[in-house]
Amino acid sequence: MESNKEESLFEKGELLLYDEKECRVIAEYERTVCVEFTDYPFAGEEEEYPYPRVILLKNEVKRPS
Numbered sequence: 001m002e003s004n005k006e007e008s009l010f011e012k013g014e015l016l017l018y019d020e021k022e023c024r025v026i027a028e029y030e031r032t033v034c035v036e037f038t039d040y041p042f043a044g045e046e047e048e049y050p051y052p053r054v055i056l057l058k059n060e061v062k063r064p065s
Contacts, residue, residue, distance in 0.1 A: 008028055009028065009058060010025045010028050010033055010058075011025065012025055012026070012027070012028075013025060014063075015038075015063075015064060016033075016035060016061040016062065016063060016064075017061065017062050017063070017064055018035065018054075018056055018060060018061050018062075021037055021039070021042065021049075022037070022038040022039060022064075023035035023036060023037045023038060023061070024036055024038060026053060029055075031057060031058060032055050032056060032057055032058065033055070033056055033057075033058055033061060034053060034054070034055050034056075035053065035054060035056060035061065036052055036053045037049065037052055037053075037054075040052040
């Protein structure tokens with residue numbers, strides 16, 4: 001069986017930032033990453049963030065500095 005799996009950029013459980021909100025990696029795919037927000041729900045932002053887990057493009061997340 002041949003495996004052309006791309007090298008991972010993120011580790012499962014790694015802490016990332018999306019829109020200045022902390023999230024952890026659940027799974028990584030070819031161009032996207034599934035994350036879960038750590039301090040969910042966000043008071044007053046229920047419409048912008050209706051779900052605790054989201055799929056994001058890899059270039060939308062960043063590592064905390």
